[in-house]
Amino acid sequence: MTNLRDTFCSFCGTRYTEAATYPRTCTGCTTQVWANPVPVSVVLVPIVEGPTSGLLVVRRAIPPQIGKLALVGGFLEEHETWRQGGAREVFEETGLRIDAQTIEPLWFESSSPRPNRVMLFGVAAPVSKAALPPFQTNTETSERGVIHGPAGVEEVLAFSTHIEATQRYFAARGIAGPHAFTPA
Ligand SMILES: [Zn+2]
The missing domain is CATH 3.90.79.10 (Nucleoside Triphosphate Pyrophosphohydrolase)
Known part of the structure; x- marks a missing residue:
């Protein structure tokens, strides 16, 4: 399977549970990631x-x-x-x-x-x-x-x-x- 961008948290490595939308919040460390223009x-x-x-x-x-x-x-x-x-x-x-x-x-x-x-x-x-x-x-x-x-x-x-x-x-x-x- 192909891993899309931001499949995993870049801070702690936890896999995001919701990988289709932004912003997404890491369940491991609560870091949020956005996809900004x-x-x-x-x-x-x-x-x-x-x-x-x-x-x-x-x-x-x-x-x-x-x-x-x-x-x-x-x-x-x-x-x-x-x-x-x-x-x-x-x-x-x-x-x-x-x-x-x-x-x-x-x-x-x-x-x-x-x-x-x-x-x-x-x-x-x-x-x-x-x-x-x-x-x-x-x-x-x-x-x-x-x-x-x-x-x-x-x-x-x-x-x-x-x-x-x-x-x-x-x-x-x-x-x-x-x-x-x-x-x-
Ligand atoms: Zn994390």
Whole structure:
């Protein structure tokens, strides 16, 4: 049989009698365990090229939604602020180093349909396209590029919250054109 997460108390090892719901209380030591939504920091990095600007995206090399584009982000580590974790994810997925302190809050939303993630969207300081370091594929990312507008993003971006964050970003700047993805 498969042991699911939190089948046993992590403090004293007693098996929970009710393993289907949260919170559950250990009959051995009365410790309670919860399954709380997990925060995810997602950074919109403006990429400037001459008079145009767009947003940095990556093509996913791992499930879910493998092969689709996404904004850059991931789970925080315990010692990180949402800004620091977001900046780390940008570096890990794209090779670009950004100053975490420049990231400003844009919007937050629970994931859908399961609200088990809280998506924290921030906007970094603009980066010149010429300043992007060479891109190397990695285990999570097969391609790096820029999208230039909101039209059609619902067809190329992986997650509904990423789609809405992108639409909000471009709408706030009066940009209405096609996404026109280009590798970068
Ligand atoms: Zn216990």
